[in-house]
Amino acid sequence: MTGHTLTRRSIIATGLGTALAGCTNPRLFDSPPPAPANNFGALKPLDLRPENLIKITVCTRPLRPAGPRLEAEVIGDKTIVHNYGHGGSGWSLAWGYAEAARDLAAASRPTSVTVVGAGAIGLTTAIALAETGAKVTILARDLPMETRSTRATGVWSPSSRIGYRSATGDDFPARWEALARRSYARHLSYIGRAGHPVEFTPQFYVRHEPREAPLASDHSGGNEFLHLGRNLRGLTPPWSERGTHPFPTDAGVRGGLGMVFNIAEYTRQLTEDFHAMGGRIERADIGSVAELARLPGDVVVNCTGYGAKTLVSDTSMLGVRGQIAWMAAQTDRLYGIYHRNVTALSRRDGLLIQETGGNDYFGLGDDSETPDRQEFLAAHAKVAPMFDWG
Ligand SMILES: Cc1cc2nc3c(=O)[nH]c(=O)nc-3n(C[C@H](O)[C@H](O)[C@H](O)COP(=O)(O)OP(=O)(O)OC[C@H]3O[C@@H](n4cnc5c(N)ncnc54)[C@H](O)[C@@H]3O)c2cc1C
Known part of the structure; x- marks a missing residue:
């Protein structure tokens, strides 16, 4: 590894997901983190040659300014529990909201439940309900591996685009925190399983001078996104300045371990767990609320x-809107960097390059899912020079 002198900056960026969300990450320990004992061994540079590009995917984050909808509604004689609208946090928060939706459903003492949707939220909710002994069927237009959820970055980002400060109630932060903590604990139970559906890998915030300007203007329409990452301080591994690192920058590098969801394997595992509990998944397109209530x-x-x-x-x-360019997996170098508003993340199931725009307003109000090759090329040009070593 080449050594680079670091300049300590006031910018605190801890965790790729948090960096994406533009807020600080919680720390694992109450005491200040010790000086880093290692730099995660000898990192190999990610191979970002453009010819390694396999596909570009686009997905739409479901943002509700008031926060995710988690409530029961009675239509006719049917109880409908709503659990949707988790913005850029759906994977991270899935288990917390799944268990809360289960608790809402429990008031009706159900012996059979239909879950509509087979993404991160539908699968985890169905499992949480099946654990109560209820007979659970998932109906979905898109089956698990076809859902928007499979097109996510796959990092712990529980407060990303979760709602607007002005539209969420005063009780939202405490409620969110409780659900985020429950979710995190449940994700931890998937660590070490065959296929590594969830794991911790090194992640680095590689600074750049001058700091990259955001691509989208702030406070569009006067709405400010909630950033609640600080409320989880102490939950996740600490980040610290890296005294030595291989990245060709003199602006400084912060790094630590971050929770990563290997979404292909996590989705497969959740589907298998659901089936093992007797759950069924069927394709269906539900056209209206009336149809929902007749299920x-x-x-x-x-x-x-x-x-x-x-x-x-x-x-x-x-x-x-959020776009990810995918390259073939490079499983002998599993780590990620965030540099000039671009994430390059090497997961077991692929190497991702994503322009984040530098704040939560990037892509807001845009639900087009057409890939944009120019966006990929521009993001690639910003981040590729950081792997020009080795
Ligand atoms: C680029 C990008 C990166 C992201 N990165 C992260 C990340 O790193 N970490 C994180 O925590 N979150 C991330 N997110 C957010 C996360 O992906 C979403 O919050 C999450 O996928 C939402 O899951 P869901 O199950 O609610 O929705 P979906 O995955 O969209 O699933 C919805 C399901 O409902 C079904 N359905 C919809 N309408 C009907 C109907 N009428 N009839 C029948 N079925 C229907 C669909 O077919 C599908 O099965 C990211 C999002 C994007 C776009």
Whole structure:
């Protein structure tokens, strides 16, 4: 590894997901983190040659300014529990909201439940309900590996685009924190499983001078996003300045371990766990609230993500476009960097390059899912020079 002199900056960036969200990350320990004992061994540079590009995917984050919808509604004689609208935090928060949705459904003492939706929220909610002994069926237009959830970055980012400060209630932060903590604990239970659905890998915030300007203007429409990462301080491994690192920058590098979701394997594992509990998954397109209320089951749980905008006419829902360029997996170098507003993340199931725009307003109000090759090339040009070593 080449040594680079670091300049300590006031910028605190800890965790790729947090960097994406533009807020600080919680620390694992109450005491200040010790000086880094290692730099995660000898890192190999990521091979970002453009010819390694396999595909470009785009997905729409389901943003509700008031925060995710988690509530029970009775239509006719049917209880419908809504669990959708988790913005850029759906994977991170999935288990917390799944267990809370299960608790809402429990008031009806259901023996059979229909869950609509097979993304991160639908799968985890279905498992949480099946654990109560209820017979659970998932109905979904897109089966698990086809959902928008499979197109996510796959990092712990529990407060990313979770709502607007002005539209969430005063009780939201405490409620969110409790659900985020529950979710984190449950993700931890997947660490060490065959295939590594969840794992911790090194992540680095590689600074650049001058600091990259955001691509989208702040406070569009006067709305400010909530950033609650600080509330989870002490939960995740600490980050610290890296005295030595291989990245060709003199502006400084911060790094630590970050929770990563290997989404292909996590989705497969969740699907298998659900089937092992007797759950069934069927393809179905639900066209209206009336149809939702006629579905079989004592309780119906609506986990349709951005689809809820149309299905239950949730006009508050906003789409936030996000694009990822995928290269073949490089499993002998599993780590990520965030540099000049671009994430390059090497996961077991692929190497991702993503322009984040530098703040939460990037992609806001845009639900087009057409890949943009120019966006990839521009992001690549910013981040590729950081791997020009080795
Ligand atoms: C680029 C990008 C990166 C992201 N990165 C992260 C990250 O690193 N960490 C993180 O925590 N979150 C991340 N997110 C956010 C996360 O992906 C979403 O919050 C999450 O996928 C939402 O899951 P969901 O199950 O609600 O929705 P979806 O995955 O969209 O699933 C919805 C399900 O409902 C079904 N459905 C919808 N309408 C109907 C209908 N009418 N009838 C029948 N079925 C229907 C769909 O077919 C599908 O099965 C990212 C999002 C994007 C776009």
